[in-house]
Amino acid sequence: MFDTIERIEGGLVHHGNGNKRVYLQEANHGNWNLLISSIRNLAQQQKYDKIVSRVPEGGIASFQSEGYQVEAKIPGLYNGVTTGYFVADFLNKERSNCAEQKLKMIQSVKTIALAAANSSRDSYMAMPHTLEIHKLGGEELNKLTALAQLNERAFRSYPFPIHDRSFLIELLQQGYEFYGLFEEGQLIVASILRPNEAESNMEVVDFITNSNYRGQNLSYYLVQEIKKKSAERGLKTIYTSVRATSYGLNITFSKHGFSYGGTLLNNTLIGDTMESMNVWYLSLN
Missing domain, CATH: 3.40.630.30 (Gcn5-related N-acetyltransferase (GNAT))
Structure with missing residues (x-):
């Protein structure tokens, strides 16, 4: 549904x-x-x-x-x-309401992520030569099938049919953007973005990672690319919300110079669990 x-x-x-x-x-x-x-x-x-x-x-x-x-x-x-x-x-x-154990976990993730903070100037890390980043759409439209398949494997539930290639094309027509990280032609990490030119901001809607590559912090390189492309087009702010109990993405955004904006309590169904989401933002001014 x-x-x-x-x-x-x-x-x-x-x-x-x-x-x-x-x-x-x-x-x-x-x-x-x-x-x-x-x-x-x-x-x-x-x-x-x-x-x-x-x-x-x-x-x-x-x-x-x-x-x-x-x-x-x-x-x-x-x-x-x-x-x-x-x-x-x-x-x-x-x-x-949120269980005390879950609140402690959220606080732990936040504390460790903030301790890992870098300035946006100090966050660059060279990408291994075995990896490539492609914007999916236009000449790369054929890669949307791989994205749909990755989405289907990664999410047991999602509010939109992002496992359907035709729906991904609809999102492109609505202005959404997709970036993919590839290794030897295989899509291993992808991001869904929603640019808003009228507001001069970019929302990082989601990351999807091939289960064989989880825990390797590969989304780091996509965030790096998103920052670069957003600055080049003159956008002022990038923002996102990530699962408040996930160390990986919270640390990744903090390392990229993003600031913590707050926590949306019991906000999003991920799998079978209603998750709280941490909001992170980066000013490109």
Whole structure:
């Protein structure tokens, strides 16, 4: 069962029974109260547990007055100037609870990741000559079959049919981008990106790694390439959310100079587990 994507009162909304959540992904207009009321009605009708909204600074007071709490903050998310917030409303209060052991794990990952921090200037590491990075699409459209197969093996559940090559082509048409790390022609790590030229930012949506190559920190080289390409096109900010109990990716982003923005509690279904997600961001100004 996949997420629905629709426009509600000018906002771009993802929602579905997998995550049991409404995600307001884009919104930037004056009538915040109407938008807040509409997405809450949707969440109640569908019996979702959580609403999470990504909003600019101008809307934060309206959301907080309706009981939303700030879970993460990204300075300069919008055009390198305006702060962005991830705010949450838990319609089911049990969704806001997190076991003490899980909270300790989240704190441990965060502490170790922050201890590994480098500046973005000091994060370069030469890629082994056996590896190559390709942007998938255009002349590399034939490689989308390999990406679809990698996605199918990697994810037991996902809010969108990313194991379907035709859906990946739809995402390309919507402006999404894919990068792949190859070894001797085999796709071993891939990334899904969502650039937003109007906001001058890039969201790193996901990483997918061949199970035979996990634990080798190979996503490091893709992050390196994403930073380079984002800077070349004049984008101001890169941001992502990664599983809060995963040492690998949290450390990788910290080593690349990303800053910790906050934790989205019990936010995303990964496999069979509702996971909290750490938000990381990098200013390219």
